[in-house]
Amino acid sequence: MLSKQPFEAVVAAHAGTVLRVCRALLGNAEAEDAWSETFLAALKAYPELPADANVEAWLVTIAHRKAVDVLRAAGRRATPLGQLPDAPAPEPAGPDPDLVAAVARLPVKQRHAVAYHYLAGLPHAEVAAILGGTTAAARRAAADGIAALRRSYPDTRKGADR
Amino acid sequence: MSVPDDLARAFPPDDPDTLRRLRARLSAAAQAEGVLDVAYRTLDSPVGPLLLAATGRGLVRVAYLSEDHDAVLQALADRISPRVLRAPAPLDPAARQLDEYFDGARRTFDVPLDWQLAAGFRAAVLHRLADIGYGRTASYAAVAALAGNPRAVRAVGTACATNPLPVVVPCHRVVRSDGGMGGYLGGLDAKRTLLDLEARAAAEPASGPASSA
Numbered sequence: 001m002l003s004k005q006p007f008e009a010v011v012a013a014h015a016g017t018v019l020r021v022c023r024a025l026l027g028n029a030e031a032e033d034a035w036s037e038t039f040l041a042a043l044k045a046y047p048e049l050p051a052d053a054n055v056e057a058w059l060v061t062i063a064h065r066k067a068v069d070v071l072r073a074a075g076r077r078a079t080p081l082g083q084l085p086d087a088p089a090p091e092p093a094g095p096d097p098d099l100v101a102a103v104a105r106l107p108v109k110q111r112h113a114v115a116y117h118y119l120a121g122l123p124h125a126e127v128a129a130i131l132g133g134t135t136a137a138a139r140r141a142a143a144d145g146i147a148a149l150r151r152s153y154p155d156t157r158k159g160a161d162r
Numbered sequence: 163m164s165v166p167d168d169l170a171r172a173f174p175p176d177d178p179d180t181l182r183r184l185r186a187r188l189s190a191a192a193q194a195e196g197v198l199d200v201a202y203r204t205l206d207s208p209v210g211p212l213l214l215a216a217t218g219r220g221l222v223r224v225a226y227l228s229e230d231h232d233a234v235l236q237a238l239a240d241r242i243s244p245r246v247l248r249a250p251a252p253l254d255p256a257a258r259q260l261d262e263y264f265d266g267a268r269r270t271f272d273v274p275l276d277w278q279l280a281a282g283f284r285a286a287v288l289h290r291l292a293d294i295g296y297g298r299t300a301s302y303a304a305v306a307a308l309a310g311n312p313r314a315v316r317a318v319g320t321a322c323a324t325n326p327l328p329v330v331v332p333c334h335r336v337v338r339s340d341g342g343m344g345g346y347l348g349g350l351d352a353k354r355t356l357l358d359l360e361a362r363a364a365a366e367p368a369s370g371p372a373s374s375a
Contacts, residue, residue, distance in 0.1 A: 003239070008248050100172050
């Protein structure tokens with residue numbers, strides 16, 4: 001019989017990854033609530049998760065749904081038309097606020113693909129399963145996101161001592 | 163530096179203070195919503211760090227470090243529920259009473275117990291152990307008789323060796339009829355420490371927690 005780890009071990013192993021993904025998706029302030037909702041929802045569903053499931057991909061999938069909910073709610077608040085805004089205006093923070101701000105300016109799909117592939121380390125096929133669409137589309141979204149960051153980011157760090 | 167490397171640094175994977183706060187918040191929310199099936203914490207004691215675990219029904223497990231706390235948590239996940247989180251609050255009363263016990267200021271425990279990890283004759287044996295008073299000992303044979311099966315001396319040994327609630331359920335008070343210590347799931351040093359502690363405290367006039375210093 002495959003044994004399922006105590007949930008505390010799941011939290012210990014993936015808490016940091018889910019937090020950095022939530023920060024990339026939503027910015028620092030919203031990220032903490034999204035983290036909390038993600039792990040609470042995961043705890044509730046954990047007994048039904050197959051023992052051989054990819055736990056990190058499962059957690060990122062839940063975080064993705066929470067982030068989409070937050071973006072929708074922010075959209076409803078901000079625009080009467082109910083359009084999904086490109087960015088929830090996160091406040092830049094951390095060791096490299098300019099890059100954080102550049103990530104926040106990415107179109108939503110690119111931002112998600114970059115976060116799931118480059119920050120969570122998920123293969124493009126897993127990212128495609130989360131975003132919907134093909135593996136090729138997920139790979140392209142991640143590549144486009146990195147290319148966009150490469151174009152905008154050097155400008156934002158003009159004058160930095162590097 | 164490539165953009166992916168810069169990204170990895172801009173969103174650091176670790177933020178210990180924030181994560182500690184978020185994990186405490188998760189435990190509290192899980193309790194409030196009734197989805198925390200097993201709460202646990204550790205407690206430093208004169209017999210080493212003890213793992214304490216509780217379900218909604220009560221204290222379900224006390225474990226010595228020598229039992230391997232990770233293995234104990236895995237067994238709890240397998241036998242009770244994988245919804246296991248570190249959450250000190252539900253275990254505060256048990257931890258406080260154990261502290262008092264180790265100070266020699268408490269002789270019996272008054273917390274709800276969940277006996278689901280003990281079954282059959284083993285459970286019958288463990289239920290009788292509270293009859294052995296603080297500071298006293300009884301032989302494996304005497305406990306077998308108390309539990310209603312005088313010939314089941316070896317089964318008493320097994321019940322003690324697999325006691326899910328050591329210290330609180332006092333299997334350390336069961337010794338050999340020839341005066342030898344017998345075994346102990348926490349090691350013989352721990353058994354000796356507990357028996358010495360109880361003998362010392364029992365020799366003093368009964369005292370409340372306030373006069374334990």
